[in-house]
Amino acid sequence: MKNILIALAFFTFGVVNSQILDPVSWSTSVEKISDTEYNLITKATIEIGWHLYSQEVPEDGPIPTTFIYDDSAGNFTIEGNTTEGESLTVDDPVFGMKIKFFESEAIFKQNVKVTSGTSTISGFVEFMVCDDTRCLPPTEAELEFNIKDQGNASSAQAHAPPTEMETDKALVKNIKAEEKKADKKGLFSIFFIAFLSGFAALLTPCVFPMIPMTVSFFTKQSKNKAVGIKNAIIYGVCIIIIYVLLGTAVTAIFGADALNALATNVWFNIIFFILLVVFAVSFLGAFEIMLPNSWANKVDSQADRGGLIGIFFMALALAIVSFSCTGPIVGTLLVEAASKGGLAPIIGMLGFSLAIALPFALFAAFPGWLNSLPKSGGWLNTVKVVLGFLELALAFKFLSQADLVLQTHFLEREVFIAIWIAVFGTLAFYLFGKIQLPHDSPLTHISVGRLSLGLIVLSFTIYMIPGLWGAPLNLISAFPPPLEYSESPYGVGYSKVGGVATTEHSDLPAGAHLLAPHDILAFNDYDKGLAYAKQVGKPVMLDFTGWACVNCRKMEQNVWPEPEILNILKNDVVLISLYVDDKRKLEADEVVESQLKPGKQLKYIGQKWSELQAVKYKANSQPFYVLMNHDESNLMEPVGYTPDAEEYHAWLKAGVKQFK
Numbered sequence: 216m217k218n219i220l221i222a223l224a225f226f227t228f229g230v231v232n233s234q235i236l237d238p239v240s241w242s243t244s245v246e247k248i249s250d251t252e253y254n255l256i257t258k259a260t261i262e263i264g265w266h267l268y269s270q271e272v273p274e275d276g277p278i279p280t281t282f283i284y285d286d287s288a289g290n291f292t293i294e295g296n297t298t299e300g301e302s303l304t305v306d307d308p309v310f311g312m313k314i315k316f317f318e319s320e321a322i323f324k325q326n327v328k329v330t331s332g333t334s335t336i337s338g339f340v341e342f343m344v345c346d347d348t349r350c351l352p353p354t355e356a357e358l359e360f361n362i363k364d365q366g367n368a369s370s371a372q373a374h375a376p377p378t379e380m381e382t383d384k385a386l387v388k389n390i391k392a393e394e395k396k397a398d399k400k401g402l403f404s405i406f407f408i409a410f411l412s413g414f415a416a417l418l419t420p421c422v423f424p425m426i427p428m429t430v431s432f433f434t435k436q437s438k439n440k441a442v443g444i445k446n447a448i449i450y451g452v453c454i455i456i457i458y459v460l461l462g463t464a465v466t467a468i469f470g471a472d473a474l475n476a477l478a479t480n481v482w483f484n485i486i487f488f489i490l491l492v493v494f495a496v497s498f499l500g501a502f503e504i505m506l507p508n509s510w511a512n513k514v515d516s517q518a519d520r521g522g523l524i525g526i527f528f529m530a531l532a533l534a535i536v537s538f539s540c541t542g543p544i545v546g547t548l549l550v551e552a553a554s555k556g557g558l559a560p561i562i563g564m565l566g567f568s569l570a571i572a573l574p575f576a577l578f579a580a581f582p583g584w585l586n587s588l589p590k591s592g593g594w595l596n597t598v599k600v601v602l603g604f605l606e607l608a609l610a611f612k613f614l615s616q617a618d619l620v621l622q623t624h625f626l627e628r629e630v631f632i633a634i635w636i637a638v639f640g641t642l643a644f645y646l647f648g649k650i651q652l653p654h655d656s657p658l659t660h661i662s663v664g665r666l667s668l669g670l671i672v673l674s675f676t677i678y679m680i681p682g683l684w685g686a687p688l689n690l691i692s693a694f695p696p697p698l699e700y701s702e703s704p705y706g707v708g709y710s711k712v713g714g715v716a717t718t719e720h721s722d723l724p725a726g727a728h729l730l731a732p733h734d735i736l737a738f739n740d741y742d743k744g745l746a747y748a749k750q751v752g753k754p755v756m757l758d759f760t761g762w763a764c765v766n767c768r769k770m771e772q773n774v775w776p777e778p779e780i781l782n783i784l785k786n787d788v789v790l791i792s793l794y795v796d797d798k799r800k801l802e803a804d805e806v807v808e809s810q811l812k813p814g815k816q817l818k819y820i821g822q823k824w825s826e827l828q829a830v831k832y833k834a835n836s837q838p839f840y841v842l843m844n845h846d847e848s849n850l851m852e853p854v855g856y857t858p859d860a861e862e863y864h865a866w867l868k869a870g871v872k873q874f875k
Contacts, residue, residue, distance in 0.1 A: 238262040238344055241356045252294075252328050255336060255360045257282070259321040264346050269302050269315035270323075276314055278343040278353040282325065290333045294326040334363040405559050406566040409548050413570025416541045418598040422571070425533065430578045446526060447579030451572030453530035455565065462549070462564030481798065484617035484763070491610035494546055498603025500596075500653040541571075544602065596654045597646075597665065604642040608635055612694050619696055619762035620796050628701040632682040635695075643673040692772040693765045699730055724750075730790070733781055737790040741827070744791035749845050754874040756788040756867075757841040759828045761796040761821075766856040767838045770863075777860045783867045788842070793824035795837060842870030850874050 239261050246254040261267050272279045282297045300322040302315045327336065338358045344351050416422055430447065497503060534541070548563045578584055611626070611634055618626040644650050646669030648658045661669075682688040685703060688695065723729070726743035727736055738744030741757075748755045760767040775781060784790060797820040805823070809815045810830055817823050829835050832853055840857075842850040851870040857863040 236351060238265040238346075238351070239267055239342065239354075239356075241340065241358065243358050243360050245360050245362060246324075248326075251330075252326065253360075253362060255284070255325045255327060255338075257323040257325075257340065257358060259317065259323075259342075261317060261319055261321070261344070263319075265344050266303075266316040266318050266346070267321055267342060267344050269317070270297065270299055272314055273312055276312060277345065277350065278341065280321075280323075280340065280342045282323065282338060282340050282358075284325065284327070284336060284338040289330075291327045291329040291336060294328060297323050297325045299323050329362060334361070336360040336362060402559065402562050405563050409563040409566030410570045412544050412548055413567040415598065415602060416544050416567070417571060417574060419541070419595060419602075422533075422541065423595055426574055426578060429529075429533070429575055430582065444576075444579050448576045449523065449526050450530055451576040453527045454533065454572040454575070455568040456527075457530055457534055458545070458564040458568035458571075459561060461545070462560040462562075481617045481620050484613040484620075488610050488614040488617070490546060491606050491613065495603045495606035495610060498599050498606060500600070500603075500655075594662075596656070600645065600652055600655075601642065601668075604638055604645075608638045611635070615694075615696055616763035619700060620798055622762070622799075624700070626696070628696045628698065629683050629703070631695045632679055632688070635691075636676055636679050636683075639672055639676045639679070643669050643676055646672060687772055687776075689773055692769055697768050697771060730792075733776060733785070735775075735781075735784050735790055737792050739792055739794065739797075741791060741793065741824075744789055745845070745847070748789035751789070753787065753789050754850055754871060755841075755843040755845075756784070756790050756870075757839075757843060758790060758792040759824065759832075759834075759837050759839040759841075760792055760794055761837045762794055763796055764837045769858065770838050770856065774858065774860050774863055777864065779864050780860060780867060783864070783871060787871045788867070793827070795821050795825040795828065797821035797824070840866075842867070842874075844874060 239259050242258045242260070244256045244258070246256055248254060259267055268277050268280055270280050270282075280299075284291075284293060286293065300317070302317050302321070304313055304315050306313055329336075336359075338360075339355050340358060341353060341355050343353045417426075429450070545564075545567065548567055549560055611631060615626050615631050618624070641650065645652070646661075646665055648661055651658070678690070679688060682695070685698070685701075687698065723736070724743075724747050726740045727738050727747065729735065730737045738747065745755055775784060799820050800818060801820055801823060806816055806818055807823075809817055809822075809826060811826060817826060825835070828839060832839065832841065834853070834855075836855060839853060839855050841853040844850055850873045851866060854863075854866055857866070
């Protein structure tokens with residue numbers, strides 16, 4: 216059994232991981248007890264999410280941590296067994312048994328007696344580490360203990376400052392941990408936005424009036440209050456199941472990885488631009504999007520069956536009847552979540568349905584709260600219209616991504632910002648009562664809430680206006696095209712000929728360009744960039760990026776402009792930006808067969824760079840940064856999205872120092 220699990224660990228390590236993993240680092244120190252007696256101390260530092268197994272594990276379990284000390288020279292004797300610090304005993308999900316292991320760090324001590332003249336003791340440790348879903352194969356690490364020049368308490372080695380290599384390794388591990396946190400944060404953000412969207416859907420004319428009706432039905436039809444509460448809770452759970460199944464279906468049909476790839480697909484972005492515009496026009500009152508009435512009638516007839524099946528069909532009837540209001544919101548959430556890939560659609564639908572289901576369960580448990588609900592009225596349509604404006608603004612993000620990938624320059628930064636100013640400016644006028652739409656009730660006065668929201672929208676509109684003249688607009692950096700994709704990359708009134716902007720590069724090397732507005736010398740061709748780096752004696756920074764990559768824009772607009780980082784990018788490295796979604800065709804003599812998909816030819820520039828990243832670096836997400844030597848070996852372990860400017864600067868600085 217143990218051999219099977221270890222073999223599985225090798226398979227998981229080789230197939231599943233996209234990076235070479237090294238989650239445990241080892242350090243040694245020596246504690247002096249007397250002139251001839253010492254404690255050899257070994258410390259394991261373990262990355263977040265991983266665990267190291269104890270020296271004692273059950274039969275058919277993982278490989279235990281084992282220490283071997285080289286006493287072949289006979290200059291020391293081992294006293295007793297190696298002791299270990301306090302460990303955790305848990306039900307291990309990988310091996311399915313109770314096992315002792317360590318998280319974060321582990322301390323091991325071995326008592327030895329030495330002869331005179333002994334200076335060092337060597338050894339090695341064999342160990343195995345796992346996280347909650349996978350294991351790495353058994354690994355050995357060499358150990359060396361410095362006996363000479365020990366103080367009376369603990370060794371100087373234990374307190375010695377880390378070497379540059381150890382510092383660099385710790386830095387990259389910290390960045391990797393931050394990347395994992397960012398991924399989790401991204402899913403939490405989707406859940407939170409979906410949850411708020413669910414509450415917004417509750418405040419629409421299709422859903423809000425159904426709350427008192429549905430709760431009243433359960434309380435009146437049930438034999439007692441307890442049964443009514445139970446049925447209402449089951450009703451809410453059924454709502455959650457229906458929407459989560461929808462998110463699961465989207466993920467299953469397209470595939471978790473395929474969804475992420477769709478984000479850079481031109482047709483995907485154009486189709487969803489059209490779809491969101493249709494949703495927006497519907498919310499603004501031009502027409503209603505409704506599912507066929509026959510669907511609602513058939514489902515409603517099943518709801519009369521009673522029991523759990525009847526309650527489920529009641530929840531399904533709610534989803535169908537309210538589709539004209541919830542459909543556009545659900546569609547928008549699925550579109551946005553699909554562009555992020557992975558479990559995002561499922562997480563999004565969980566947040567949305569939870570917000571929809573909560574009021575039904577809570578009001579059934581406390582019917583008296585129904586009296587505190589505001590009465591239905593024109594304010595419900597106002598909520599719907601506001602959502603329509605937001606849908607319209609979001610739609611242009613998808614059109615912009617298609618334009619960036621195709622490089623048509625149809626929707627450059629100034630045009631995009633002008634459209635958003637028009638959309639949000641019109642929304643402000645609507646909230647102030649200066650514009651009325653078809654389904655609006657007569658507005659005799661403006662409520663405090665509506666006035667406050669109008670002021671917020673107006674302030675946001677004014678904030679965007681300087682963006683027409685080159686302001687970075689960091690609050691919305693993920694939405695508009697990058698600063699370089701602009702009619703005036705250096706700001707209005709600034710140009711490379713006769714303007715104020717200047718550059719130290721009077722003659723650009725072949726294949727290079729200046730990345731506006733920071734004047735970073737950059738290449739988009741791997742070979743030309745590498746040749747130039749060899750010529751000027753600088754390291755290479757590969758920037759695997761994408762025109763439709765949101766986090767790439769955040770890095771370029773929020774992190775790269777920091778003075779210390781910008782100085783390195785302009786003066787100490789040669790930047791090669793490789794766009795994995797570049798749809799320009801390769802020259803006929805450059806078309807080759809894919810290594811990942813035999814039989815398929817790489818016809819586009821973006822496919823070439825995407826395959827390079829996948830084959831050489833076992834990664835497929837962007838941004839992805841590589842600091843590279845002239846022999847194409849890595850100076851530092853590559854990193855991805857690193858919004859912390861200090862960490863990113865430290866990574867760049869360490870790589871440049873390693874090159875020198």
